[in-house]
Amino acid sequence: MFTFIARRVVSALGTLLLSSVLVFLAVQALPGDVATQVLGKDATPSAVAALREKLSLDQPAWERYTEWVKGAVHGDFGASLVSGKAVGGEVGQYLGNSLLIALVTVLFAVTGSLVLGIVAGLYRDRWPDHLISTASLVGMSVPEFVVATVLVLAFSVALPLFPAVVLYGPGATTGQLLPAVWLPAASLAIVMAAYIVRMARTSVIDVMASEYVTTARLKGLSSWRVVTRHALPSALLPTLHVIALNVAWLIGGVAVVENVFNYPGIGKLMLSSVQNRDLPVIQAIALISAVVYVLCNLAADLGAMALNPKLRTRGGRAR
């Protein structure tokens, strides 16, 4: 168990380093740099040269990268090239706002979709299944920004229940953001839930058709007990990885949805940083995304171990 985790942590560190190199190279490959992007049409040669010198963009790329790595190892992620603020604090603020959305989304999407997926699996080919399967197919096919727009039109314009956009900056309090969290979270949850519903349904159907479930039934166990004690743990196994991947996907999906709602989260920060070629901020966000991916997958693996009967029985309770 511990060697397993240790191995995963080492490979995770490798992944992080690799992703930082890739992101750095990708940003270098983008046309333009901070100076030209921020100045836009005012990017006269002398203005660009002055800004480049001020931001030390005139140094070679590899020198700037090694400088960044040196700082990052010591926990110093540098300062934003655009705002001049320390990246750690700035990204942290936006990240906190995004976590609020993520939390609500995951809570609703995961519990809701598991319940729906299981119901669909248990009522296979009957009307609850048809209803849920069709709805989840639609949710899967419609892009999140369309879902977001439809939700805005329905619940902020036609029926003014929620704000259409967030008018506060990144420093908004949780109280200010709370009314604005629901529509973005719903947009993300609808798209995310669709995959989990499909996966949960399929595995429930597989498990319910398996021999040990038939055996359990023959032994006279109640349907409720068969489903909760015997079928579900096995059915959840494959679903776990889908959930993990979807939670990790959130960090990308959030970029589009946050922009539609002007929500001051990490997705919006990422978009503006990429537009501005604000490398230290992009690096920090990429690092966070990589950490989220690694953690989600690690959590899924550990969860799978916990649910796997073979692993559960290994510890002394052998019959």
Added chain:
Amino acid sequence: MSDTSQRTPPGAPRRSIPRRSLLAAAAAGGGALGASWLLTGCSGAGSGPGAGPAADAVPAAAPSGRPAPGGTLRIARPPASEAETLDPASALSAYEYLGALYNRLVRIGPDGNLAPDLAESWEPDDRARTWTFRLRRGVAFHDGRPFTAADAAYTLRHILDAATASPQAAVLAPLVDPKTLRTPDPHTLVVPLKTANAEFPSLLTHYNCYVVPDGSARSIGRTGIGTGPFKLSSFTSAGPGRVTAYEDHWAGRPVLDAIDFYSVADMQARSNALLAGQVDLLSQTNLDFATARVVAASDRATIARAKDAQWYVLPMLTTEKPFTDVRVRQAMKLAYDPEHVLKVALQGAGTAGWDNPVPPIDPNHIAAHPVHDPEQARHLLKRAGHEWLAVDLYTSSYDPIFTPMALAYQESAARAGIRIRVKTAAADSYYTQIWMKKPLMATYWFTGRPIDQLLNQVFRGGSGYNETAWSDPAFDALLDRARAETDDARRRELYGEAQTFVIEKGGAMTPMFADRLVGISRQVRGYAEHGFEFDYLGIGLKGA
């Protein structure tokens, strides 16, 4: 970004940072589609050539009537960047705040002529080598300090200071030596010029030229202390901010009690905020037609127009083949019908440009222009050895008009045998990779530059904003003669000649001036905006 920001210099689109990545642009496009489909039904509002419904669905003017005193106006604005500042001279200034917080010495009136602001009058010596400005008395900054000639002189020195890196410095530096400014008394500013310029005061109407207090260079970006109708209450870069009425403003108190500025980067998000009643006005936002129809159809909001607020250009790089040949440039211009482009790309919401970049509102504008003549275009191309000319025309989703304009041009020019291949480039690097780099592309500027600045910045050889890289010593000499001419009628004639010069020999095709479709709440009264002038004093809300 976008939205483009602004920093738009010489009349350029104010926002140069693309406010939208491809992703966001797609989102916005999808959003607009979804919105128009849901709210108005699919009206078959195709942008197909000639098929577009007239912009009649979009009202021509905002509700009229007098505003009631008091109230708070909420404005959604596209942020320039996280590096935004309140320093008016900076390339990174938060544009919307400037007119509320500050005054200039001179502004442009609704008739296109100069109007007094902090200067009550101004006169040149007989050769236009020295300008004397008589300043308004009894004006106080928001912190209580009286406004004097020292502040006016300091403002000019601040703009010219290399550390400020002001875009307007390039315009003023060849004319003004900061060391020679004189303030003979607290209400007189004397500006000796390096070369004669009868249009000098017009150059001070630029939005980089708002007057700041003496010695404020280090703090002005945060304090926003000016003499304007509102004083700063709070400001965050690319975030929310608030200005409140300045009771002691020299021209009287503004109608409103306060203005809240919110920064919303995505255009679709901005119009959603308006539709949901969260904001009252979308500044610096030209709504696309689909969104404008949705806004106009809603109960809460409608559309106001800023007449001829931007001019669209298809600049031909005169240093790149085949546009090095003036006959090819003339053929490209004669080949297309600006009226057709106006009808297709703008659904008629604007004025045909006929390749003259000087806006119709400018008193120096000349109406004469060559007529659309595809046969003559064909003939010119043949003589230049470019019969059946085929060229690439670059556009992007940076602005919703670019691609319709390119397609309309393509269609119109085909009649002269010119084959245009329309190519779409990425929006977020459009102004760094395409503008001034590709031989033919689509772009726009915001109108509002006085004629001397417009012609010298965009058309004079060697200027940083000369997007066609056109350089003609005869034209530059004509501009020099015009700005040195002290006789007003004669100067106007010379500027007329300069416009003819641009139309006949220059590299810029100017198909049209476009009205800006401004999303505005039905509660707003007294909205007035032209060029870079916004009436913050008179705007207000309808009474209860």
